[in-house]
Amino acid sequence: MLTFRLAVSACGLLVVARLVFFLIKSFTSPTRHIPGPLWARFTRLWYFRRVALGRFEHENIQLHQQYGPIVRLAPNMYSIDIPEAVNTVYGIGSKLPKSGWYDAWKHPSPDAWTMFPDKDIKRHAQTRRVFQGLYSMSSLVSYERYVDECADVLLNRLSLFSKSREPINMGHWFQCYAFDVIGNITFSKPFGFLDRGEDVSGLLQALHKILAYSTLIGIYSSLHPYIFAVANFFGVGGAAGRTYLAAYVKGRISQRKAEQARNEAKAVSTHTDGSPDDFLEKLMIKNKDAPSKVTDYHVFMMSMSNIIAGSDTTAISLSAILYYLIKHPHVMSKVREEVDLISDVGAHLSFKESLEMPYWQAVMKEALRLHPATGLPLWRTATKGGIELNGQFFPEGTSIGLNTWTAHYNKDVFGDDAAEFRPERWLEAEEEGGRKLAQMTAYYLPVSEPIC
Known part of the structure; x- marks a missing residue:
């Protein structure tokens, strides 16, 4: 009985000691004056709950309108809206590593990593150098044929819907289109979403589970290894989705290797129809030429990243553009x-032709400004010696993040009408040139790889 009482007393003293330490640290920290919601000062639960409700991108904008350019979202976590800080925090030369939030976006194994959640600055930079050519404009343009093939299927499905006068859920069909485009670009084979009009092999569901799981568990990233292990064991949630997608990608890679072996034995080219090399083919060529530099894991990792990062952001962007076009008939x-002035009726509008359409370019920019694909701060951690932003010092270990929604609705950068859809703002800025255009371009971050 005495032992039990001593144990209880020890636990109580430990709790009190931790509370006292927290209070002392909170009221002596150089960040103690940063404003924000009351409960955000004491626990991450406030931020977790707001993100879980699903509209934090709008709330984040309102918080900055209420409290200013720096807002507390949780103990030691601060949202910023400082145009001058973009390069310091997110630039290629930035020394601020990604925070623990990114850990939940990868497999808990220390040997498993991908580009987006990689916290190793040196390795991330090396990987970028090796694979940036695959994402160059000339490389992306070479995939137009794969994109056009999927566009033809989508247009055919929409034509059938229009004849039958059935209502169309364009969000769903853009998701199907985006997945098939990414599949076609990566593997020279669409997943089949457009043909069937439904989730093929549970891939969409798997992706949605991954995104929801990683977004929320990342707020308590130290729990990720344990939650992932339990969820994966029972085959539920984001852990199961990640495992499923990984198995799918590995299967496609094995299938391609088998095809290559058969073609080599027969001395037959992989692309007998004259189509360009797909993303996987380019990866495997790099792997064959320099296996120590581009390993089998790199081939898997980059293919997996294409599917997770490419499909959802593409669908969101297309949905945003169509939404604003329908909402603004003029x-x-x-x-x-x-379009009628540039393209022949019935022909595919090429990337090169689209560049000759200044108003269309402005429409796309404006739609993605008002509805970027990412909706949360992308967290970085202050390193040894801390960092000062906008006159505020952040000590080592502080998490700092910029939400692209907050940036894109900044009135000092985009004007008092920043919340309005007005493509003309980009054309006006280009005509004026100078500081205004440079400022808008620098704070326009819809799908910016360095920020991720």
């Missing part, structure tokens, strides 16, 4: 007029 009319 803008839709101007885009149609510009």
Whole structure:
């Protein structure tokens, strides 16, 4: 009985000691004056709950309008809206590593890593150098044929819907289109979403589980290894989704290796139809030429990243563009007029042709400004010696993040009408040139790889 009482007393003293330490640290920290919601000062549960509700991107904008350029979202976690800090925090030369939030975006194994959640600055930079050519504009343009093939299937499905006058869920069909495009670009084979109009092999569900799991568990990233192990064991949630997608990608890679072996034995080219090399083919060529530099794991990791990162962001962006075009008929009319002047009826609009359409370029920019694909701060950690931003010092270990929604609704950068859809703002800025255009371009971060 005495032993039990001593144990209880010890636990109580430990709790009190931790509370006292927390209070002393909170009220002596150089960040103690940073404003924010009351409960955000004491626990991450406030931030967790707001993210779980699913509209934090809008709330994040309101918080900065209420409290200013720096807002506390949780103990030691601060959202920023400082245009001058973008390069310091996210630039290629930045020394601020990714925070623990990114740990939940990868397999808990220390040997498993991918580009987006990689916290190793040196390795991330090396990987970028090795594979950046695969994402160059000339490389991306070479995939137009794969994109056009999927566009033809989508247009055919929409034509059938229009004839039958059935309502169309364009969000769903853009998701199907995006997945098939990424599949076609990566593996020269669409997943089949457009043909079937439904989730093929549970891939969409798997991806959605991964995104929801990683977004939320990342807030308590220290729990990720344990939650992942339990969820994976029972085959539920984001852990199961990640395992499923990984197995799918590995299967496609094994299938391609078998095809290559058969073709080599028969001295037959992989692409007998004259189509360009797909993403996987380019990876495997790099692997064959320099296996120590581009390993089998790199081939898997980059293929997996294409699917997870490429499909959802593409679908969101397409949905945003269509939404604003439908909501603003006069803008839709101007885009149609510009298309008619550039492209032959029935022909695919090429990337090169689209560059000759200034109004269409402005429409895309404006839609992705108002509805970027990412909706949370992308966290970085202050290193030894801390960092000062906008006159505020952040000590070592502090998490700092910029939400692209907050950046894109900044009135000092985009004007008092920043919340309005007005493509003309980009054309006006280009005509004026100078500081205004440079400022808008620098704070326009819809799908910026360095920020991720």
